[in-house]
Amino acid sequence: MSPRLLFQIHPSSGVPIYRQLMDQVRTLIAAGRLSSAEMLPSVRQIAEDLQVNPMTVSKAYSLLERDGVLERVRGQGMRVAAVKESLPGVRQRQQALKPLLEQVAAEAFQLNLTRDQVLAALNPLLKDLRND
Amino acid sequence: MPGNRYVQVLNTYLTRRLLMLASVGMLAISVLPIAVWWLVGKAGSADSRQSMFGFFLAFPAMFLGAHVKQQLATHEASLVPGYRGPHLVVAALTFLVPVLCAFVAAPAAGGSIVGHASLLLLVCLMFFHLMAAPSGWNGVVVAFIYLPMLITAFRLVVQQVLEGKLPGLAWCLLSAEAAIGVLLFHRLANLTEDDPSYGDVIPMNAWDMRAAEVRRRNRAQLQKSPKMMLTLIAAESKRLDKLTAEPATSRRQRVALLQMAGDWPISLMSVFVMIIVMESLPLLAPRVVDRLNPITTNDALAMALVWPIMLSLGVAWALWLPQSQRLSRLGYESLRPSSRREWVQENGLAIIRNTLRMQPSGWWLRSFCCSHFCHRSRTSPVIVQRADLHRRRSRDDLRCGCLDFIVRVHVLEAGGIHDGCRRTAAGVAGDEFLLADLQLADSGVCIDHGWRGDGADMGGLSSLVSD
Amino acid sequence: MTDAVIQMQHVTRRFDKKTVLDQLDYTLRRGTVTGLLGKNGSGKTTLLKCALGLQTPQEGSISVFGEPALQLSAGAKARLAYVPQEVSLYPWMKVRQIIAYTRAFYPRWNDALIAKLVSDWGLGQDERVGTLSTGQVQKLSIVLALGHEPDLLVLDEPVASLDPDARRKFLATLLDVALSGERTVLFSTHITSDLERVADQVAVLRRGRIVYDDELSLLKDSVKRIRIAVSGTLPSDLESLPGMLSCDRNGSSAIFSVKDFTSDLPERLRNQWQADVQVEDLNLEEIFLELHHEAEVPDAR
Numbered sequence: 099m100s101p102r103l104l105f106q107i108h109p110s111s112g113v114p115i116y117r118q119l120m121d122q123v124r125t126l127i128a129a130g131r132l133s134s135a136e137m138l139p140s141v142r143q144i145a146e147d148l149q150v151n152p153m154t155v156s157k158a159y160s161l162l163e164r165d166g167v168l169e170r171v172r173g174q175g176m177r178v179a180a181v182k183e184s185l186p187g188v189r190q191r192q193q194a195l196k197p198l199l200e201q202v203a204a205e206a207f208q209l210n211l212t213r214d215q216v217l218a219a220l221n222p223l224l225k226d227l228r229n230d
Numbered sequence: 231m232p233g234n235r236y237v238q239v240l241n242t243y244l245t246r247r248l249l250m251l252a253s254v255g256m257l258a259i260s261v262l263p264i265a266v267w268w269l270v271g272k273a274g275s276a277d278s279r280q281s282m283f284g285f286f287l288a289f290p291a292m293f294l295g296a297h298v299k300q301q302l303a304t305h306e307a308s309l310v311p312g313y314r315g316p317h318l319v320v321a322a323l324t325f326l327v328p329v330l331c332a333f334v335a336a337p338a339a340g341g342s343i344v345g346h347a348s349l350l351l352l353v354c355l356m357f358f359h360l361m362a363a364p365s366g367w368n369g370v371v372v373a374f375i376y377l378p379m380l381i382t383a384f385r386l387v388v389q390q391v392l393e394g395k396l397p398g399l400a401w402c403l404l405s406a407e408a409a410i411g412v413l414l415f416h417r418l419a420n421l422t423e424d425d426p427s428y429g430d431v432i433p434m435n436a437w438d439m440r441a442a443e444v445r446r447r448n449r450a451q452l453q454k455s456p457k458m459m460l461t462l463i464a465a466e467s468k469r470l471d472k473l474t475a476e477p478a479t480s481r482r483q484r485v486a487l488l489q490m491a492g493d494w495p496i497s498l499m500s501v502f503v504m505i506i507v508m509e510s511l512p513l514l515a516p517r518v519v520d521r522l523n524p525i526t527t528n529d530a531l532a533m534a535l536v537w538p539i540m541l542s543l544g545v546a547w548a549l550w551l552p553q554s555q556r557l558s559r560l561g562y563e564s565l566r567p568s569s570r571r572e573w574v575q576e577n578g579l580a581i582i583r584n585t586l587r588m589q590p591s592g593w594w595l596r597s598f599c600c601s602h603f604c605h606r607s608r609t610s611p612v613i614v615q616r617a618d619l620h621r622r623r624s625r626d627d628l629r630c631g632c633l634d635f636i637v638r639v640h641v642l643e644a645g646g647i648h649d650g651c652r653r654t655a656a657g658v659a660g661d662e663f664l665l666a667d668l669q670l671a672d673s674g675v676c677i678d679h680g681w682r683g684d685g686a687d688m689g690g691l692s693s694l695v696s697d
Numbered sequence: 698m699t700d701a702v703i704q705m706q707h708v709t710r711r712f713d714k715k716t717v718l719d720q721l722d723y724t725l726r727r728g729t730v731t732g733l734l735g736k737n738g739s740g741k742t743t744l745l746k747c748a749l750g751l752q753t754p755q756e757g758s759i760s761v762f763g764e765p766a767l768q769l770s771a772g773a774k775a776r777l778a779y780v781p782q783e784v785s786l787y788p789w790m791k792v793r794q795i796i797a798y799t800r801a802f803y804p805r806w807n808d809a810l811i812a813k814l815v816s817d818w819g820l821g822q823d824e825r826v827g828t829l830s831t832g833q834v835q836k837l838s839i840v841l842a843l844g845h846e847p848d849l850l851v852l853d854e855p856v857a858s859l860d861p862d863a864r865r866k867f868l869a870t871l872l873d874v875a876l877s878g879e880r881t882v883l884f885s886t887h888i889t890s891d892l893e894r895v896a897d898q899v900a901v902l903r904r905g906r907i908v909y910d911d912e913l914s915l916l917k918d919s920v921k922r923i924r925i926a927v928s929g930t931l932p933s934d935l936e937s938l939p940g941m942l943s944c945d946r947n948g949s950s951a952i953f954s955v956k957d958f959t960s961d962l963p964e965r966l967r968n969q970w971q972a973d974v975q976v977e978d979l980n981l982e983e984i985f986l987e988l989h990h991e992a993e994v995p996d997a998r
Contacts, residue, residue, distance in 0.1 A: 109890060109893040109894045110889075110890050110893060110980045110981075110982070111978070111980055112917065112977065112978025112979045112980045112983070113917070113978050114913070114914035114917040114918060115893070115894075115914070116914050117914070142876055145872055145875075145876060146869070146872065146873075146876070149865065149868055149869055149872060149894055149895070150872075150894055150895070151730055151872070151875060151894070151895050151896060151897040152872070152875060152876055153729075153730075153875075153897035154897055154913075154914065157914065203975065204924075204975050204977060207924060207926075207973070207975045208924075463789050466789070467789075467790070467791065467794060470790065470794050470797075470798065471794065471797070473801070474794070474797035474798055474800070474801050476801075477800065477801055477803075477804070477806075478801040478802060483801070484801075484802065487798065487801055487802070490798075491787065492787070493787060493788055493789070558783075558785050559785050559786075561746070561751040561781075562751075562779060562781050562784075564751070565749060565751075565769075565774055565777065565778075565779050566774060566802040566803070567771045567772070567774040567775035567802065567803060567804065567845075568771045568774065568802075569768075569769075569770055569771050570767075570768055570769075572771065
């Protein structure tokens with residue numbers, strides 16, 4: 099798949115590009131758009147297509163490999179690491195949501211909203227979600 | 231009142247220290263001798279007055295022209311409200327300086343103020359124009375400055391204007407200057423980028439050079455260049471294509487390439503062509519006008535000295551120009567793969583080869599100038615200002631080949647021995663002597679070469695001779 | 698792990714009385730794309746020129762590829778390229794001629810690459826250099842610098858007068874250079890967004906010294922803005938936090954930025970002052986401004 103369809107990079111955002119890539123790989127896996135054992139685009143391909151420094155891409159890949167999200171296949175590149183269950187773990191999925199939530203928290207702080215006020219605002223938006 | 235616009239504009243003059251110094255220095259050089267004469271109460275000779283007259287004012291006028299052009303060929307001139315007015319007014323006011331000079335110089339030299347003012351203003355205006363609105367007429371302007379140096383008739387006119395003997399001409403000149411000045415300032419007041427001379431800002435220091443360079447780039451000047459220039463460039467282009475067909479592996483090839491390095495490598499040639507034209511004009515011109523306006527001994531000697539020096543300066547300038555244009559990119563070019571030693575050597579060789587390329591013709595021209603004028607200085611005739619019929623020669627005095635008449639001659643300048651004319655009496659400027667004292671083999675030559683004076687006298691003598 | 702391409706030690710460069718580089722130490726590592734950041738007049742151009750031996754510093758030593766910068770051999774020069782900020786090329790030459798002219802001096806030259814770049818960048822082969830716009834001349838000078846495939850490419854404000862399209866193409870070209878092995882790029886800029894894309898290293902020049910020189914991502918990880926709010930009044934020793942860059946306090950809340958951020962800092966602050974702590978990521982432009990914050994105080998030197 100073309101890296102441009104997979105990833106969206108905002109160089110001017112405060113989040114370093116390697117972290118943007120890492121977050122997006124996690125999100126893609128969590129959303130099931132990248133399935134287990136699927137090959138990821140090569141460092142070169144990403145660097146060329148997204149016009150980012152190749153070192154940045156390989157840094158993201160190495161860190162994801164360290165975290166066990168990806169695994170290196172000799173001579174072929176990176177693929178999504180095999181996971182035991184069909185859906186990724188809760189923690190992993192929570193992790194994928196974290197950057198957005200952090201943003202919500204920061205905005206709420208700026209708007210001088212209390213904890214309860216934020217949760218109250220959030221609750222109606224979550225009505226489609228399954229209950230445990 | 232530092233906020234005053236006029237004061238601010240004046241400041242742009244006063245803060246150019248080097249130019250101010252040079253201008254004041256030049257002014258002092260031209261005024262100082264006059265002041266000395268005035269103090270001593272004795273005027274210098276007509277010649278010395280004339281030679282320094284106005285000459286030194288030309289330089290400040292040139293500075294002024296370039297300065298004003300730099301101020302007006304800018305976007306500020308069009309966009310800043312009330313910009314042009316003060317700049318032009320201050321520039322126009324500086325033209326009072328030559329007028330003031332006339333008031334000082336004329337009484338000291340015993341001439342007319344109007345005459346002095348008209349000529350001083352003429353020189354200043356011409357050189358101001360040269361820098362502020364360059365055009366094809368520049369050559370004419372320069373030639374005009376040379377004319378009094380070359381043609382005696384012209385010098386006589388200048389002298390008579392200075393002495394106040396031609397008040398009509400002086401007033402005509404003054405009114406023509408006023409008209410030209412108004413036109414010129416009108417043009418400057420409406421200068422936009424559409425004006426073909428907009429980008430011709432003459433750099434006077436490194437800062438100007440940069441501004442001029444940027445402007446030149448923006449103007450796409452090459453497209454507007456005259457056809458002849460493009461043809462010359464095309465020739466140089468062809469040579470470059472041939473040279474770059476293969477990598478420059480040998481030193482010879484690299485030096486040949488470096489020889490072409492310059493904003494206008496062709497300028498080497500075209501400048502040289504220009505010099506030849508400029509040089510040959512005064513060389514050829516006297517030959518044509520000789521019959522009417524002979525070159526005097528002093529003229530010829532001066533030219534024998536001056537023209538070769540001018541030529542050397544021209545050649546030196548033509549060699550220096552591409553190098554100075556390269557200065558800004560020399561660092562960048564020094565990063566090409568060659569050691570520092572090779573770099574210095576190859577560039578040095580390129581300069582030497584360019585120098586040699588120009589020298590043979592330069593030396594040839596110089597020696598031609600020298601020999602031509604030296605020869606003339608030996609053979610130039612007596613210049614006669616006026617001749618009156620003294621008395622008709624008696625039949626007893628008649629000698630073979632001599633004139634029938636004795637004429638009282640007022641000599642303007644002493645001459646050398648003319649071909650076909652054995653001089654027996656050396657005339658000194660201002661002397662009177664009898665033409666009959668000259669042994670003339672061919673009276674026609676004498677009249678053609680030695681006669682000076684107004685038409686009536688000339689006609690008188692001609693009729694005497696043909697009698 | 699990587700060796701130095703350019704090494705500058707205790708370099709001092711003065712113009713009259715103005716010290717532009719002040720005992721500067723800097724090492725450019727092989728295989729990196731480094732952006733040199735600094736305010737206008739901070740000495741970026743001087744640093745680059747000194748690094749290549751175009752200017753002689755009053756003190757210090759500089760080596761390029763292990764050779765003294767002031768006496769580079771032909772071999773070393775064949776491996777480097779420099780694109781100055783103000784390019785001046787011979788105006789009477791045509792584009793193809795200035796390329797041929799430059800090519801003649803180099804032992805190897807990639808004709809295919811140059812032909813591709815010239816057509817990609819919309820430069821007419823038969824246009825005269827004198828008729829090109831400033832941006833086109835800049836493009837041309839970048840093209841000229843790539844012909845001999847230099848191992849070290851030094852560019853002074855390369856994108857200053859390029860349009861967005863040309864800038865993208867330039868960045869792509871730079872990435873190509875970066876992707877083709879052990880090649881090193883050093884470029885100065887004050888357009889941070891370009892730097893963020895292509896650079897992996899960033900060096901910040903300030904008051905004649907390199908005040909930061911490391912990975913760009915580390916810089917983003919370590920400079921953060923923190924919003925803090927407490928129920929009472931803020932402790933007075935807030936400003937004495939290590940690595941404090943700027944602080945703006947207002948009663949019970951404050952916004953400050955630190956340059957030595959660690960992930961445990963928010964937790965520590967929460968525990969220390971029972972404060973509400975929010976951490977904000979900063980982009981390079983904001984980081985640049987934060988790093989120069991104290992410059993608002995008149996220069997002590």
